[in-house]
Amino acid sequence: MPTTLTRSLALATLAASAILASAAGASAHSIEQRSIEQRLSIEQGRQSGSITWLEGRRLRAEQQKIIRVEQALKSDGRLSAKDRRVLKTLQDQAEARIVAEQTDNRRRRFLPRIGN
Numbered sequence: 768m769p770t771t772l773t774r775s776l777a778l779a780t781l782a783a784s785a786i787l788a789s790a791a792g793a794s795a796h797s798i799e800q801r802s803i804e805q806r807l808s809i810e811q812g813r814q815s816g817s818i819t820w821l822e823g824r825r826l827r828a829e830q831q832k833i834i835r836v837e838q839a840l841k842s843d844g845r846l847s848a849k850d851r852r853v854l855k856t857l858q859d860q861a862e863a864r865i866v867a868e869q870t871d872n873r874r875r876r877f878l879p880r881i882g883n
């Protein structure tokens with residue numbers, strides 16, 4: 768017959784496993800959500816003129832690179848904690864570049880949006 772301590776340990780282990788599983792799922796979701804938010808930020812910058820055509824093209828290419836890295840890291844079907852750190856670092860760097868391009872005072876002048 769299991770003791771109270773054994774039951775408590777089993778319940779604590781089960782709870783910890785559930786928390787870790789939900790955290791991993793939430794992290795993967797936040798990576799996707801952040802990617803979407805960055806793409807929207809680039810597009811809004813293009814629409815407002817705070818990001819020039821060439822800057823937008825470079826920023827979108829960087830977003831595509833992050834997607835390719837994520838797909839390569841997910842090739843085994845999951846993202847490890849190290850993989851998530853790598854993606855977070857790439858997204859942090861991309862975010863910094865997006866903000867820098869939005870605030871560098873280069874403006875699109877009377878040029879319609881063409882292409883990417």
